[in-house]
Amino acid sequence: MKVKIVRDLQDVSIKRSVDQGTEEQRKAVQSIIRSVRDEGDRALVAYTEKFDRVHLNHLKVTEAEIIEAFESVEPEVITIIEEAAENIRLFHEKQKQSSWFTTHENGTMLGQKLTPLDSVGVYVPGGTAAYPSSVLMNVLPAKVAGVERIAMVSPPNKEGKLPAGVLVAAKIAGVKEIYKVGGAQAIAALAYGTEMISPVDKITGPGNIFVALAKREVFGDVAIDMIAGPSEIVVLADENGEAKEIAADLLSQAEHDRQASAVLVTTSLALAERISQEVESQLATLPREEIARESIASYGAIYVAETLEQGIDVVNELAPEHLEIVTEKPLEVMAKIRHAGAIFLGRYSSEPVGDYFAGPNHVLPTNGTARFSSPLNVDDFMKKSSVISYSETALKDNYKKIAALARLEGLEAHARAVETRFHKK
């Protein structure tokens, strides 16, 4: 199967409908949340038995389980995870904002105080989607922000265990609290607390439809991260692109998910045809061929642009999660990109470099939301407080103006509050 080559932007869209869940699923999630709020740990144990088919009285992962996990992963892989964690930590440290203040000669001090969140819950999906890299990407920005307490939750397998890779990554990232519980029940426990699990201020991490619906339900009582859609890549290439490499990069997105989207935007029809051919031949040898094939058939496309400028416009229109720029002068093109989650420059910046290793976060805005959203970052785990300190002189100089504005808005008590400092009665 080749990738379809199109010339009309109408035929390229990375927007896919997001699963909103059925009424039945929503009701089920609401009922689970209610039970966990009412019955605490007893409900967690019961739902784990029901959904994960394992009876666990103790949900907290023990030190012995961590040691066992380290023994079952190859030492060289552990070293690579440590190196990746270090890269991620270093990148995110650059994001950290500081508190600041300004002063004025009249004695005014204004400022912005940054404080990490007290506690964060990280959801890690179970089964085949259990990704050690996802543990690092969700936990490390919170750690760098200075969050004191990080509670991780993940559904156990039928033996009552979590994947060794996930436990190793959690330990390396510095997580000290891990619970073997998943689904809506885990989200409810993080939001409202049980005897065993204290509540958190914010919940991050991907999950299935029940997890997504539960996050929506608890939103407001706690903060949540974005609800991520399927993954997507856009490669922008001129005639210098290597067909084999670009095809491989497109397929690395396509293998994620039947709903994943891989799009090439190119100024070269010859390259378009070579890549289409390459995708076809590489597809046949992939272990996840069936998934990748369906993704390419449904959401894959090659758009042939008249000019590079027009190609850039198309990219900005699509606002992709991942963008590879494989052109002669990628930096110059990058300057014109307004909307993209992560931008990969040049031939050697293959997208998986960012998924695992380089340092920037792989939790990125999908489905066109890069128009207004950012990668998961340290700011997501801190909050700001404004600070206002007026001296007597400063207020004396300005209180009449403040009172005038208050009265313009019909708020007399506001006016009197500042006046009462100076009007002696």
Place this chain on the structure above:
Amino acid sequence: MKVKIVRDLQDVSIKRSVDQGTEEQRKAVQSIIRSVRDEGDRALVAYTEKFDRVHLNHLKVTEAEIIEAFESVEPEVITIIEEAAENIRLFHEKQKQSSWFTTHENGTMLGQKLTPLDSVGVYVPGGTAAYPSSVLMNVLPAKVAGVERIAMVSPPNKEGKLPAGVLVAAKIAGVKEIYKVGGAQAIAALAYGTEMISPVDKITGPGNIFVALAKREVFGDVAIDMIAGPSEIVVLADENGEAKEIAADLLSQAEHDRQASAVLVTTSLALAERISQEVESQLATLPREEIARESIASYGAIYVAETLEQGIDVVNELAPEHLEIVTEKPLEVMAKIRHAGAIFLGRYSSEPVGDYFAGPNHVLPTNGTARFSSPLNVDDFMKKSSVISYSETALKDNYKKIAALARLEGLEAHARAVETRFHKK
């Protein structure tokens, strides 16, 4: 009516139930949004006639209307609005983050690119809640961020006009596109566009329940700001507090809204009693007495703390929108505050100073959400893109590690994508 004095934290809560709307209201909002999407301007004109009782064929505010507004506001008030706008602009300019990058000797470049949103819609409520200060506080952070297009919407009165103060503030803030349309229909127009109004990327600003429900409906297709709850203040005072001043500050919150909350936390029972008395006597002379009285009765409280430390714990528990610290050493207390939207230090930092004039934003997290949310700020109008540039050397040094991590997660196409750069076949 005195403020109730309590010693049990159970009796103090600033958490109030947020109006989620009725099923009927939700249905009405969905139907309005559908009509605007289907019929565009025709629906806007019809809903304006129905809800605002005025027939307007042209919704865009004209230059003549702006001139008329400036003529009807006193010149000295215009000057004060300009000064407030300048203070707000200066404070928010300090918030603006820059793009940055790091390099490594192996040729790696990693970075974070900041880009303003392309377009923002600002909702300004009508009627008595039409606040010029709210225009400045919503528009100026977007302006400072560099947002090119700001579209303001606000419901017209029966004469088809917007309040002069709002138009003056909008002009001073640099808004060039103002539409006389409100309610869910205005939100729908901003989210999806009509012939007259182009769609925006993010919608901010407060509104009634229909506006709030409409924002929830369009959320995801566009970004929205937080859905604000009623306003609240906590004053933390030791025996040095001036009863008259603190009572006036409590009442300045209480006059906002029947659901507003004003709480005093103090180490001094004597002060508690004086302030309770003062609130009673000041209440009687307020134009908005009835509203303030109901707020104080339902959501007002004075908590007497054993020690200042315990008082600080109570404040962190409440996580108030506004916090005044009126103690001997307010800076030292501030260092221990973990959760508050805006912090006012000392006797001369009366809360209305922040509402109108000082510079920090008055759009603040309410209802305890200061645990995890921030004041409206410049970051809300920008987004980040990660940038990854690996040299041939950098990828050569690392591609085997990246492939190992990909295979640990069962993602073979990811591994091959990096390998294909070096494995010649």
